[in-house]
Amino acid sequence: MADDLFFSTIPELNAMVTSKKISAVELAKEFAARLESLGPKYNALALPLTKDALKRAKEVDGDIKRERLRGPLQGLPYGAKDLLSFAKFPTTWGAKPYADQKFDYTATALTKLEKTGALLIGKLAMVELAGGGGYRLPGASMFGPGKNPWDVGRWSGGSSSGSGSAVAAGLVAFALGSETSGSILTPAAFCGVTGLRPTYGLVSRHGAMPLAWTMDKIGPMCRTAEDCGLVLQVIAGADKLDWASAGKSFYYTPQYGRAMKDLRLGYLASGFPGDTVFNAAMDVVRGFGATVVEVKLPDFPYGALANTIVTCEGSSVFEPLVKSGGVDQLADPKQAAGLRAGLRIPAKDYLKAQRIRSLLQQEFHKVFSDLDAIVAPTRPSVAPKIEDSLDGLKGNLLIPAGNLAGLPAISVPCGFVDGLPVGLQFCGPAWSENTLIALGKEFQTRTDWHKKRPPV
Amino acid sequence: MKVTRREIVALAIAGAAGAQTSPDEQTAAQLKSSAEALDKFELKQDTEPAFAFKV
Numbered sequence: 230m231a232d233d234l235f236f237s238t239i240p241e242l243n244a245m246v247t248s249k250k251i252s253a254v255e256l257a258k259e260f261a262a263r264l265e266s267l268g269p270k271y272n273a274l275a276l277p278l279t280k281d282a283l284k285r286a287k288e289v290d291g292d293i294k295r296e297r298l299r300g301p302l303q304g305l306p307y308g309a310k311d312l313l314s315f316a317k318f319p320t321t322w323g324a325k326p327y328a329d330q331k332f333d334y335t336a337t338a339l340t341k342l343e344k345t346g347a348l349l350i351g352k353l354a355m356v357e358l359a360g361g362g363g364y365r366l367p368g369a370s371m372f373g374p375g376k377n378p379w380d381v382g383r384w385s386g387g388s389s390s391g392s393g394s395a396v397a398a399g400l401v402a403f404a405l406g407s408e409t410s411g412s413i414l415t416p417a418a419f420c421g422v423t424g425l426r427p428t429y430g431l432v433s434r435h436g437a438m439p440l441a442w443t444m445d446k447i448g449p450m451c452r453t454a455e456d457c458g459l460v461l462q463v464i465a466g467a468d469k470l471d472w473a474s475a476g477k478s479f480y481y482t483p484q485y486g487r488a489m490k491d492l493r494l495g496y497l498a499s500g501f502p503g504d505t506v507f508n509a510a511m512d513v514v515r516g517f518g519a520t521v522v523e524v525k526l527p528d529f530p531y532g533a534l535a536n537t538i539v540t541c542e543g544s545s546v547f548e549p550l551v552k553s554g555g556v557d558q559l560a561d562p563k564q565a566a567g568l569r570a571g572l573r574i575p576a577k578d579y580l581k582a583q584r585i586r587s588l589l590q591q592e593f594h595k596v597f598s599d600l601d602a603i604v605a606p607t608r609p610s611v612a613p614k615i616e617d618s619l620d621g622l623k624g625n626l627l628i629p630a631g632n633l634a635g636l637p638a639i640s641v642p643c644g645f646v647d648g649l650p651v652g653l654q655f656c657g658p659a660w661s662e663n664t665l666i667a668l669g670k671e672f673q674t675r676t677d678w679h680k681k682r683p684p685v
Numbered sequence: 686m687k688v689t690r691r692e693i694v695a696l697a698i699a700g701a702a703g704a705q706t707s708p709d710e711q712t713a714a715q716l717k718s719s720a721e722a723l724d725k726f727e728l729k730q731d732t733e734p735a736f737a738f739k740v
Binding site: 532561562563578 | 708709715723725726728
């Protein structure tokens, strides 16, 4: 089978399936075989679900034969971060203490995908407990370090490591990841794929591992911005099983998008691995015809806020693991140390962080009263080496800022530095996913970075 | 005793990381630094926390 199939976009694959050029069973077999053979090369595969997927693929083919068409994801094989429960199959959260864990219910996002005929062919590896205790090793996972398809000596990013590398290597048509503070955008940038972090509350987290309940989000990782819109449309929506559900739906409506020339964008001009790449990407953005102005983020202690809130909430969630001593089975001792220490953070610090956070949210409302999106490098570095400590890994304040404010963002591939992909992020006000996807799509209409393939 | 390649890599990585500061020390330093940053931030008395977090 030609490699082109595995790097096709969702509309391309959908056209093949609905025109019966390829059956859902054949497509699932092809992708599942590739995921099972290449997934281990990147430590990307947590659990193959081929048998179950093929059974459902037969039903999808029956539906298509009877012209019961269920939308663009029908018959498309995908993978999900192993933080989402799939009834009766192991859901490990990437952590040894939970290696045998099974739930008797399926995560809402997966149920929604199943209803449209998408086929879950595998659970994808992740950083243990989504890195909640704070990790400093790429190997902080029971599956080993996520390896980057562009260079297996490099990390794929975290914590949605397997989702990033599986999409990049063409092992799945698309994947689901999750983000508390950077876990979709980081692997998207490092692996050269498109990742979308939705507004907090847009996608149900029912059936997902809780890490920091005021910050957790589920989102798509795909080949293109348009693909992200098509997946988000399915997984978004009200869910009584998630207390934080905003009760909102999302309809991907590019036909109603505002003209690019009417948009006002702010860019953050801080540190990029090779300013020439960022400058070139910004030249492309300026070519959209939108107004582009330089901006600075409001002055807040972003790192301290995110660190305090994630550590406190994560330690509370995993208190039983800490108390049982199971925490010492984690691959990265820093995670165990973080989860233990988080239980000792004074309530005054957590409350102060949340009080500052309410001001931060107000400030971002003001920022976006004058702007439609902020554009910046997704990460100011390329993927680090597998053996490197993550202590020195440079961050980008827009990631904790956007997560603390609950704002959506999209990361699109925007070039290469030292042979490794880097990403550009567009972050917007709450519920601005259609605008962000339109910006990503415009960028991808004018560039072909998202079409580059790693040497699989 | 059989040692897998993955275990050797994990030991090497852990060794390299451990050569710097211990995980407990590093975590304590990070939390102290976070607490200090929060302390410096002045708030009006009526600022309420973003508890029921909705955007």
